[in-house]
Amino acid sequence: MGSEVSTRAGRTARGAVERRQAILDGAFTVFARRGYAQACVKEIAQEAGVAKPTVYNHLHDKESLYREAVEAAADRIGTRTLAVVEQLRETAAGTGPRAALTAVARGLLREFGAQEAVAVRQLASAQAAQFPDLAASVRERTALRVRSALADRLARLALDGHLSARDPELAAEHFLSLLTGSLEYHPAAAPETAADPAVDVFLRAYGN
Incomplete structure (x- = not known):
């Protein structure tokens, strides 16, 4: 049981790291394309393949x-x-x-x-x-x-x-x-x- 819980936690942690990286990559792509003022979080979420709330869960603003x-x-x-x-x-x-x-x-x-x-x-x-x-x-x-x-x-x-x-x-x-x-x-x-x-x-x- 302990091993299963540990494995599940490891997968969850890796998934969180991967989502955060996808968000940062998506953000960079959008900022490079539109600049800071014109970029929006919704477009960044779409570029990263995640929901908009997920972006705010990882990076607050x-x-x-x-x-x-x-x-x-x-x-x-x-x-x-x-x-x-x-x-x-x-x-x-x-x-x-x-x-x-x-x-x-x-x-x-x-x-x-x-x-x-x-x-x-x-x-x-x-x-x-x-x-x-x-x-x-x-x-x-x-x-x-x-x-x-x-x-x-x-x-x-x-x-x-x-x-x-x-x-x-x-x-x-x-x-x-x-x-x-x-x-x-x-x-x-x-x-x-x-x-x-x-x-x-x-x-x-x-x-x-």
């Missing part, structure tokens, strides 16, 4: 939906960009930096230019007056997170003699700025169009 949906998407973006940066571990094992840095640059540009990432940036900035801390939260979960991880990888490359980077965090900022600057001016360009020149410039400054 539209403001909570907005904040948590944007932050959840920012976390997904942060996780994907960290996975791209982790490719530099292979370089630290003994290969040259150019190929790995180029692969990372292309991967990061793909992530930065992805529809979800663009929507997160737009949603965080669009409601900056109403949610003054949301933009900072998104920045912490995405830009600052990837900068920290990249600085750690660049520090390892410098220790192994592949780079000359006395300040790995500054080097990471320069690398990312080369990528995001190109994305700002050429948002539709293929990743390699911006990535390859960015790596060339970076290695002229930091290569051995």
Whole structure:
């Protein structure tokens, strides 16, 4: 009997988690499509495949939906960009930096230019007056997170003699700025169009 009750409770908990995730995903989709002001909870419920009261059971109001949906998407973006940066571990094992840095640059540009990432940036900035801390939260979960991880990888490359980077965090900022600057001016360009020149410039400054 105890085992059956425990199993039933586990299924209920998993179901609640799945419904909450569906609501956050639906909310993000609707907010990205309509913006904060035009989005309504009824449409979010329809997008998530749940009843409108279920939305309020999990997240109490539209403001909570907005904040948590944007932050959840920012976390997904942060996780994907960290996975791209982790490719530099292979370089630290003994290969040259150019190929790995180029692969990372292309991967990061793909992530930065992805529809979800663009929507997160737009949603965080669009409601900056109403949610003054949301933009900072998104920045912490995405830009600052990837900068920290990249600085750690660049520090390892410098220790192994592949780079000359006395300040790995500054080097990471320069690398990312080369990528995001190109994305700002050429948002539709293929990743390699911006990535390859960015790596060339970076290695002229930091290569051995």
